[in-house]
Amino acid sequence: MQPKPSIVHLPVYQPGKPIEDVKRELGLDKVIKLASNENPFGCSPKAKEAIIRELDQLSLYPDGAAISLTEEVAKRNGVRPDQIIFGCGSDEVIEMIAKAFFLPGDETVMATHTFSQYRHNAEVEGAVIVEAEMKDGTHDLDAMLAKVTDKTKIVWICNPNNPTGTMLPHQTVADFLNKISAEILVVLDEAYIEYVTAPDFPNGLELLKQHKNLILLRTFSKIYGLAALRIGYGIGHPDIIKLVAQVRPPFNTTRTAQAAALAAIQDVEFVARCREANAEGIQYLTGEFDRMGLRHFPAHGNFIMVEVGRPSKDVFDALLRKGYIIRAGHALGFPTSIRVTVGSREQNEGFIAALSEVLAQSAVEA
Numbered sequence: 001m002q003p004k005p006s007i008v009h010l011p012v013y014q015p016g017k018p019i020e021d022v023k024r025e026l027g028l029d030k031v032i033k034l035a036s037n038e039n040p041f042g043c044s045p046k047a048k049e050a051i052i053r054e055l056d057q058l059s060l061y062p063d064g065a066a067i068s069l070t071e072e073v074a075k076r077n078g079v080r081p082d083q084i085i086f087g088c089g090s091d092e093v094i095e096m097i098a099k100a101f102f103l104p105g106d107e108t109v110m111a112t113h114t115f116s117q118y119r120h121n122a123e124v125e126g127a128v129i130v131e132a133e134m135k136d137g138t139h140d141l142d143a144m145l146a147k148v149t150d151k152t153k154i155v156w157i158c159n160p161n162n163p164t165g166t167m168l169p170h171q172t173v174a175d176f177l178n179k180i181s182a183e184i185l186v187v188l189d190e191a192y193i194e195y196v197t198a199p200d201f202p203n204g205l206e207l208l209k210q211h212k213n214l215i216l217l218r219t220f221s222k223i224y225g226l227a228a229l230r231i232g233y234g235i236g237h238p239d240i241i242k243l244v245a246q247v248r249p250p251f252n253t254t255r256t257a258q259a260a261a262l263a264a265i266q267d268v269e270f271v272a273r274c275r276e277a278n279a280e281g282i283q284y285l286t287g288e289f290d291r292m293g294l295r296h297f298p299a300h301g302n303f304i305m306v307e308v309g310r311p312s313k314d315v316f317d318a319l320l321r322k323g324y325i326i327r328a329g330h331a332l333g334f335p336t337s338i339r340v341t342v343g344s345r346e347q348n349e350g351f352i353a354a355l356s357e358v359l360a361q362s363a364v365e366a
Helices: 019-026 045-057 067-077 090-101 116-124 141-146 170-179 204-210 238-245 255-266 268-291 312-321 345-365
Strands: 084-087 107-111 128-132 152-158 185-189 214-219 232-236 303-307 337-341
Touching (some): 045 255, 084 238, 090 116, 090 152, 090 232, 090 238, 107 116, 116 128, 128 141, 141 152, 170 204, 204 232, 312 337, 312 345
Parallel strands (some): 107 152, 185 214
16 A cells, blocks of 8 residues: 655654653652643633533534534624634644645745644645744744745744744734735634733734735634644635635534533633733743743743753753653754743742752753
8 A cells, every 4th residue: 555655754743741651651649741832720610511511412413514613703703604614623724724725746835943733734735845944933924935936825824933932023924914925825823812912913803804815723722721622713714714614524623622612712701811820920930031041032822932051852851750741842943942831820830940950950960
């Protein structure tokens, strides 16, 4: 049997190390995971109640069109229902976009250090990856525009960017959209939008009114705390959404995910509390990094990329032995940095204490 040639050498996505595995391997009773940008405060109690109400309906297929959830998301974003498509996480929306638009040999432009699933899904479809160097951990849209050719099909912009946490302001994105050909699809991934507090963050919904070739990506995995249920969505022009929907699998979001997402998006108080706690966590962690003399990128999501001045794998392993799972930067293109999710106050303080011990020990050993 012969597989697609484009997939043979593709790396398999490596998620953050599971808590139970670490407990078992290292004999630890308590492990804190700050690796996958999950919400340390869980999800809205209203979402849990919605899930429980669905348990008697598990023998029934979900609403394939997610009508109720679509209508609510459309209302809250000021768009029409036919401008929205749901996926099994925003990951699946990325996959569907790639399937819908790429032919082998098409080119796609992205930043050198950004969310890996853009590259992965483009390569599955045989597209040619064209990368533009970042500037201070941030997308350089001028450099990306210079990489565009008549073969370019899609440009990917992750804002705030994963893994660096940096942000592009509104005018920079607006200028880019005004310059790029309307024949090229621009994907603006806003997975962390609910965490952003910066006043000049792009208003993607306003930009969408002006640019038919733009699609926004959102998710319920981050601030809404529904990562386990895998549900995300895209917002775009009806013509674009219709094309993406052509490759959407049937029943690709579950009854429980739809119900929980509907309840979660209505609980604005929970989201506001999580946003405030995250902002406080960023302030605390960056203050501690500054005190320790560690450089870090500006953080606009719920994670921070920090330079530790040592091989990231060594720091990862040492923190693991202390019961803290973080993301080692060597797998993300930053060999002497780590990415840490903002946790609760207690988790953040414990992490800083552990990191201080690890760095002090490695300095002695050096």
